Structure formats: C-alpha cells, structure tokens
Amino acid sequence: MNEEVKHFTATAMIRNAKGEFLLHEHPKLGFWLPPGGHIEENEEPQEALYREVLEETGLDCKIISCGYPFKAQVSDSSHTQSLPLPMAILKEFIVDKKKGDHWHIDMVYLCELTSPEKPPFSPFYWVTFQQLVNLNIPKDVIELAKMANEYYREVNQGQL
Numbered sequence: 001m002n003e004e005v006k007h008f009t010a011t012a013m014i015r016n017a018k019g020e021f022l023l024h025e026h027p028k029l030g031f032w033l034p035p036g037g038h039i040e041e042n043e044e045p046q047e048a049l050y051r052e053v054l055e056e057t058g059l060d061c062k063i064i065s066c067g068y069p070f071k072a073q074v075s076d077s078s079h080t081q082s083l084p085l086p087m088a089i090l091k092e093f094i095v096d097k098k099k100g101d102h103w104h105i106d107m108v109y110l111c112e113l114t115s116p117e118k119p120p121f122s123p124f125y126w127v128t129f130q131q132l133v134n135l136n137i138p139k140d141v142i143e144l145a146k147m148a149n150e151y152y153r154e155v156n157q158g159q160l
Contacts, residue, residue, distance in 0.1 A: 005102035007094075010049040011036030012111040013087065014061055015148050020126035022057065023135075032137040034144075035124065036106070045107045046084050053111070057120040061111040066151070084109065087147055090140060110148050 012035050014022040023032045037052040039045055046063055053061050066087040074082050086107040095101050120126075127135070129149060132142050 005100065007102055007104050008039040008045070009036060009104045009106045010039055010045045010052065011106050011108045012049050012053050012061060013108060013144050013148050014053070014059075014111045014113060015145075015152065016113065016116055016126060018126070018128075019149065019152070020128050021132070021145055021148070022059075022120060022124055023127050023137075023141075024056075024124045025136075030136065032127070032132075032135045033141060036108075044083060045086070046109070049107075049109055049111070057124050059118060059120055060114045062114055064110045064112060064151075066110055087151075088144060092140075108144055110151060 011033075012022075014034065016022075021034065023034055025031065026033045035053045035056040036049065037056070039048040043051075049063065050061065053059060063084040065084040074080065076082060087110045088108045090104075090106045090108060092104045092106055093101070094104055129145055132145060
C-alpha cells in the first residue's frame with residue numbers, strides 16, 4: 001500500500017472593496033497564489049490563517065464564515081465550538097524536491113482586511129479578476145475568486 005503524505009494548510013482569499021484579490025508570485029512554485037501556509041501542531045486552521053497572513057503580508061484580516069446557503073451553525077457549549085467555515089477544502093498535490101512530494105489538505109477561507117487602507121508587504125499585489133487570466137495562476141485560484149465574487153454579488157443584492 002502506497003501511503004500518501006499529507007500536510008494541513010490554510011489559505012486566505014482576500015478581496016478588497018474594489019473587487020481585487022491579494023496575490024503574490026510564489027517563489028518556490030513560480031505561480032501566483034493568495035497568502036497562506038502550513039497549520040502547525042495544536043494550531044486551529046483559522047489561527048494558522050491569521051498568523052500566515054500577518055507574517056506574509058503584514059496585514060490583519062477577518063474570516064467570513066462561508067456557511068451559505070445554510071445560515072445554521074452548531075451552538076457553542078462547554079465541550080463544542082463552531083469554527084469558521086472555509087469556502088472550500090482542497091486536496092492539492094505538491095511537488096517538493098527538498099521534502100518530497102506530498103499533498104496539502106488546504107482550507108481556503110474568504111477574508112477581508114481589518115485595516116483595508118494599509119498596504120501589504122512586497123511582493124503581494126492587488127490583482128483585479130480580469131488580470132487573473134493573464135497571470136501564471138492555477139485554475140482553482142481563479143475558481144475561488146469567482147466564488148468570492150459570487151458571494152459578494154449575493155451580499156450586495158441582499159440574498160445573504
């Protein structure tokens with residue numbers, strides 16, 4: 001039996017009020033991605049997300065829990081807590097010559113900045129949806145941007 005190596009990660013699809021997405025050209029992978037990274041031992045996915053976004057961009061964000069179209073949530077109790085719902089959970093194959101090929105189980109969260117006027121660290125840039133198609137970018141990132149745009153369209157129309 002061939003056992004797969006899996007790492008758990010968290011990614012932030014950060015969209016600003018202009019409809020732009022915060023992306024950078026990943027130095028190891030060579031294509032454009034949103035901020036994110038590995039979840040450390042005993043770290044919850046949203047904690048990893050906040051840490052990675054701050055480390056990589058210098059910015060603070062908040063998660064928009066993507067429980068739509070269902071607005072139900074399990075109530076917190078002394079032994080149960082609801083965590084923010086990601087917009088997607090993806091299994092991504094990673095080619096890594098140093099650590100060996102492995103899979104990322106990636107929890108992708110829709111996020112907004114808490115201080116939207118603050119500029120991100122370089123090499124992060126605000127990219128319009130139209131510009132995405134001209135970048136070396138994985139198809140799933142474009143699909144996630146479409147999902148984020150659809151969410152905001154529904155919010156603006158009062159459907160959510």
